[in-house]
Amino acid sequence: MDSAVAREQALDAAERLFYGRGIQAVGMDDIRGASGVSLKRLYQLFPAKEQLVVAYLERRDIRWRQRLADHVDGHEGDPGNPARRILAVFDWLGLWFCEPDFRGCAWINSYGELGATSESVGTQVRAHKRAFKDYLAGLVSEAGLPADLAEQVYLLAEGAMVTAAVERSPEPAVRAGRAARTLVEACGGPSAID
Known part of the structure; x- marks a missing residue:
């Protein structure tokens, strides 16, 4: 998966989840599951x-x-x-x-x-x-x-x-x-x- 596409997918998922449930209630694994971006790629894009x-x-x-x-x-x-x-x-x-x-x-x-x-x-x-x-x-x-x-x-x-x-x-x-x-x-x- 292209890095730009993965970044947008991760941000789309983050926006839905962070805005809908709250930032502290959402973990990186939740973002992975909702975005389809692997956890490894997710941490490459956003180390924290x-x-x-x-x-x-x-x-x-x-x-x-x-x-x-x-x-x-x-x-x-x-x-x-x-x-x-x-x-x-x-x-x-x-x-x-x-x-x-x-x-x-x-x-x-x-x-x-x-x-x-x-x-x-x-x-x-x-x-x-x-x-x-x-x-x-x-x-x-x-x-x-x-x-x-x-x-x-x-x-x-x-x-x-x-x-x-x-x-x-x-x-x-x-x-x-x-x-x-x-x-x-x-x-x-x-x-x-x-």
């Missing part, structure tokens, strides 16, 4: 489980942020009204929360399991959260709204992710979206969204 976890988070980060950006870009709506793009983030969160395999934020979950003991996992989690916050700051800037609004929108989105996982409901995206709309309107006036 921590390296597999970091690779899983890195790949998921790229995919997650791309899905979000694609959704927001598809909701351009009125080009003269870029504030709508901020609210599209919460629409996308609501769709994500409805997915049958939704188990909360993979980075928050990973940090909860390993953040205190794995600097590389903690670094990857912080990088993902920083990139998400930067993305939101870009949307706020495009809308011509005050820069500090980005932090507030970020906290609303993060809170919605945690709450949705606990409640097992998409409703937190709706509530956070309403709060974001109120903030956007307060910063840019009623015409910011209308």
Whole structure:
């Protein structure tokens, strides 16, 4: 088996298992069984489980942020009204929360399991959260709204992710979206969204 193919198969299995069951509940033998990659090859690709976890988070980060950006870009709506793009983030969160395999934020979950003991996992989690916050700051800037609004929108989105996982409901995206709309309107006036 080609190394690139084996790596992708191992990462596919790791993503399903780590996200679905938790990192500490899944051993390398579980990854081997789910991926079809031999244990020897698996350890050649990822000499330590921590390296597999970091690779899983890195790949998921790229995919997650791309899905979000694609959704927001598809909701351009009125080009003269870029504030709508901020609210599209919460629409996308609501769709994500409805997915049958939704188990909360993979980075928050990973940090909860390993953040205190794995600097590389903690670094990857912080990088993902920083990139998400930067993305939101870009949307706020495009809308011509005050820069500090980005932090507030970020906290609303993060809170919605945690709450949705606990409640097992998409409703937190709706509530956070309403709060974001109120903030956007307060910063840019009623015409910011209308």
